[in-house]
Amino acid sequence: MTEIIRSLANLAGRYDAVFCDLWGCLHNGKTAFPTAVAALLGFRATGGKVVLLTNAPRPKSSVVRQLDALAVPRDAWDIVVTSGDAAQMGMLSGAVGRKVHHIGALKDEPFFTDFAEDLAAYAATQPAITRVALKEADGIVCTGLADDLTETPDDYRAALLLGKTLGLPMLCANPDIVVDMGDKRLYCAGALAQAYEEMGGTALYFGKPHPPIYDLARRRLAEAGGPSDPQILCIGDGISTDIQGGIAEGLDTLFITGGLEADRFGPDIENPEQARLDDWLDGKELSPTFAMGRLR
Known part of the structure; x- marks a missing residue:
């Protein structure tokens, strides 16, 4: 049975590092959560490493700029690893060919030009990636919707049907289906x-929940001076991404119930009801190690 805990401090000394999700845990796209910031600061104060592990389709530099704009202090985290970083590696390796058609927003343009240090070195050794029209492409790179504030997947049905007819593989830079920005739910590349x-x-x-992002996170954690065999706790509000991925990696998990699934576990978001949580998790056939209303 998943244990409901009151705060991250309850687990002091048990983990060398946390892999912490961003949207729904540390911020909502508009506002950072002060209690979550305090929890990560407290974890680092005890010697733990904080890896911000996000399915954002943009490279880590873009995510760092967003965190700065939300006034998340840089001493609340050690490392940022994004789905965009891992997907860039896939693109550079030719996973969907060298001529690609992009589906995504203007804000995602850095995906094709802005590489972290480790990826930039790899990019320099690879043939160029060229962006082309759909009919000329070897594959599709999808970072999201062009306008996620107004569009839905239905707006892309014709383009997707053409891509499927042409037999083009799609590289998905963000497996998330939806994300909450403030009180608005938006569709993602997933x-x-x-x-x-x-x-x-x-x-x-x-x-x-796929392996490439965890492999990259472990490598960057080791490069940042993490222990050779760290005890890692995965924190997130996405049951099929953060929690399923952590479990598949053999890691302990902390499910934040007050994020995407906030309306399922009783009227008090800060205090999920054990019976409702257990019933819902049984239906998902997943068992997080711990659960908490909001990260604190």
Whole structure:
């Protein structure tokens, strides 16, 4: 049975590092959560390493700029690893060919130009990636919707059908289906990839819950001076991404119930009801190690 805990401090001394999700845990896209910031500061104060592990389709530099804009202090974290970073590695390796068609927003443009130090060195050794029209492409790179404030996956049905007819594989830079920005729920790249697969297309994933992002996170943690065999706790509000991914990696997990699934576990978001939580998790056939209303 998943144990409901009151705060991250309850686990003091048990973990060398946390892999912590961003949206729904540390911020909502508009505002940082002070209690979550305090929890991460407290974890680092005891010697733990904080790895911010996000399915954002942009490279880590873009995410760091967003965190700065939200006034998340840089001493609340050690490392940022994004689905965009892991997907960039896949793209550079030619996973969907060298001529690609991009589906995504203007804000995602850095995906093609802004590489972290470790990826930039790799990019320099690889043939160039060229962006082309859909009919000329070897594959599709999907970072999200062009306008996630107004569009839905239905707006992309014609383009996806053409891609499937042409037999193009899709690289999905963000496996998340939806994310909450303030009080508005937005579709992510994962929703388009899901629709593409339902049509019979092939989608490749690099973010949570898939292995590439965890491999990259472990490598960067080791490079930052983490222990050789760290005890890691995965924190997140996405049951099929953060929690399923952590469990698949053999890691302990902390499910934040007050995020995407906030309306399921009773009227008090800060204090999920054990019976409702257990019933819902039974239906998902997943058992996080711990649960908490909001990260604190």
